[in-house]
Amino acid sequence: MVSAVRIAPTRAIRAMNLLRTVQYTHPPSCPCHGNPSHHHHHQPSTGLLAHAKRNLQRNYATPVDISRQKEYAFEMAASSIRFGHGVTKEVGMDFKNMGAKRVCVVTDSTVRHLDAMKQVIEGLTREGVEFTIYDGCRVEPKDSSIKHAIEFAKPYQPDAFLAVGGGSVIDTAKLMNLYTCYPNAEFLDFVNAPLGKGLPIDKPLKPLIAVPTTAGTGSETTGTAIFDLVSKRAKTGIAHRNLKPTLGICDPLNTRTMPSAVHASSGLDVLCHSLESWTAIPYFERIPRPTNPINRPAYQGANPISDIFSLQALRSTVQYLPRAVKDPEDHEAQSQMLLAATLAGVGFGNAGVHLCHGQNPGYKHSGYEVDTPIIPHGVSVAVSAPAVFRFTGPSNPERHLAAAEAFGVDISNVKRESAGEVLGEALSKFLADLGDQPKGLKDLGFKKEHLDDLVEGTIPQRRVLMLAPGLAEEVNEEREQLKALFEDAMTH
């Protein structure tokens, strides 16, 4: 009954073996990275070296030994996660346990009236923990709304924060925490370079507990906060491990209030988080290697631990998102999507995202006018996903095939050259089956004359573009690639 030899490689077994292989295609086991005295030449796979060279040449004027400049380590950090139906009511005890005496509760005007906030208020009150509520968070926060929130928090002098809401609320709370802990910092000190100074957060912040009310952002596990820097007309943010919440409380009862369209758009965000982090360049091809570990970015490229999270989140999303969208009473699917959102958060929070999130017509960062001004974030990142993965396919066909297989595609007879095409097709079909999704940028009101604006809005997103596999080294060539990508994304 037991066979020690692996069974004959049927096409499905081959697929499964492929998946295992893919997860460790480039193990971080080259001793030359860690031990310069044993350095010897080794041959990175095609495309990756080119990518490394290109990034290097962007950063350094003279050629250097590239392998010595490449990253050699990865670091995984995630908030603790508590998951369970009704677990929101424990949060009062958590603050009491940590000895918090003044909690700043952060939410928005909608969530304020939902059951999640009721549970939170009852919990804090029951335990006799003093708190104040800030409900001025806005969707797609701007620097002005963030600063407003910070000005609220500073005089209250909270010793802990509690965020109850979607990604915008949680991100705002992270920044309230940051700037009350650094009361004399300039706002731009910690903002991602080159727009801000990109300083590392060099000390622990106050405890922050995040209670997500959507299943999309994953912000409850990440050290990232995103906002619009209006003066620069740019979507940017602050990213550092020390920004991450202490604890994410994932309570599936809190996402039952989402309308079907919000299930869809937030689930599409999860889909892109998982696909982008799974296909991002591997961490050991990222340049430059940080000289101090505090400068190792959270968006560090795909690594063996982020891979586990990203792939599991992708599989769950394929399985449960259609059910969660179609049946408002399918609480199992909703619950699994909340878990998937968090898993994807751990994945992309430690590996990064790239072209779907780098381009983002919903962000309107280049100020163009379109017919539908408000596009849900998840919809806008997913609309060009088929074109994105057609573009990135050649950089790592195995990973794109593994992703296609997660969509139920039989990949046993698919050629490596078709990997991007096949994944793009699977994505188009998934989006079509989900229903009510734009079939490309055209459906969002974009026309040919907007292509250049879309490209110029994407080019400054270096922090994510550096993780995109397959982009050309020369910026005009990159422009052409992005323009072709957006043209491809017009319809799918």
Place this chain on the structure above:
Amino acid sequence: MVSAVRIAPTRAIRAMNLLRTVQYTHPPSCPCHGNPSHHHHHQPSTGLLAHAKRNLQRNYATPVDISRQKEYAFEMAASSIRFGHGVTKEVGMDFKNMGAKRVCVVTDSTVRHLDAMKQVIEGLTREGVEFTIYDGCRVEPKDSSIKHAIEFAKPYQPDAFLAVGGGSVIDTAKLMNLYTCYPNAEFLDFVNAPLGKGLPIDKPLKPLIAVPTTAGTGSETTGTAIFDLVSKRAKTGIAHRNLKPTLGICDPLNTRTMPSAVHASSGLDVLCHSLESWTAIPYFERIPRPTNPINRPAYQGANPISDIFSLQALRSTVQYLPRAVKDPEDHEAQSQMLLAATLAGVGFGNAGVHLCHGQNPGYKHSGYEVDTPIIPHGVSVAVSAPAVFRFTGPSNPERHLAAAEAFGVDISNVKRESAGEVLGEALSKFLADLGDQPKGLKDLGFKKEHLDDLVEGTIPQRRVLMLAPGLAEEVNEEREQLKALFEDAMTH
């Protein structure tokens, strides 16, 4: 080329689908757990309810509504992990970054002379961080050796700790940290009940960075510290999330010093960590539900996040341990085993272990005399593994089949009733192929007359036995089961 419909279920595809199903066989989506006002009867799967009832009846005198007493949430916590060849040398910068001024470096007399310690000392010195070295840790620590270490640390008043070594060193450092942060506590205050008071650790400790030099324990990610309480002749420990290191620095260069036999024994520890946590009872069948989240144990039973880690660690161990043992120059396999050890650490650190680690002839806790007094921990936990999983198989055949499949067994024609048998056989074959492993307790010098001692040494391990599926509710019946299990474990 793209097929939206899943392809015809070949046996391998069925296996893969099974795996997906298994991971969410019992999703935590029953609303009655979180919302008593909507309580309605639901039917737990056979065996689990019996298990829950049994545990309950042990704890409560009068029958109560069991579903209200069962756990309804899980909490995942893990240290941050940095992984890379040569990454040990960054540790000086880490302490400088956190502003540490007096670091207590904890190691043992062997590791003190290895390259890992050289890197550490150079790193701290380069950054001008003051430190002292305690190298008195002993393998399989006793309460006396722990207390000795604590007495060393207290007067030094360190503001951070650095552990460099195997599990014994890291565990000792955790407890030095704990008792210097609670200088007035009695030693038994935090020790697991019923031997100690089992008090929760109710505040954050000082930063602790752990640099493992073996690939087995996973202690760099867990909140557990294990030692012998000599006066009680018991293996026990302290377990709480706040005990976990701040950061685990996993540097594959540091495990190259392990002899082949240590690769084998520490790898077998990883194997059992992953198999036991994967097959532990699910968290939502654990009783009692904690009334305060601070009392939710780290060993909480299998959950959807620990599952991902445990299964991945199992697959990696099956793939890489034989290579790591057989070829001292196979640095890729060694590196993958270090990663697997850490992944398994996250898995069992949040789900728990059960019968392999609950029984442990190497522990000698009941004081019997055997021919081979020193048995490496990993060998002693693995020796009865085939018998253990034969015993636990019926409790969850799907998970046991999935585990057997990770060993390369073709499970497509295996009946559910044979799941334990098949996994046991796969394990026996794996151990035999590894070489130099005892073929059962007999090879360790145990005879029939030791069976009762083995049983009585296991019975007090409630914290892990409560996670073992399939044990009888009545203690004499449990004794009979364990006796039969050890008899089965005599030879394999």
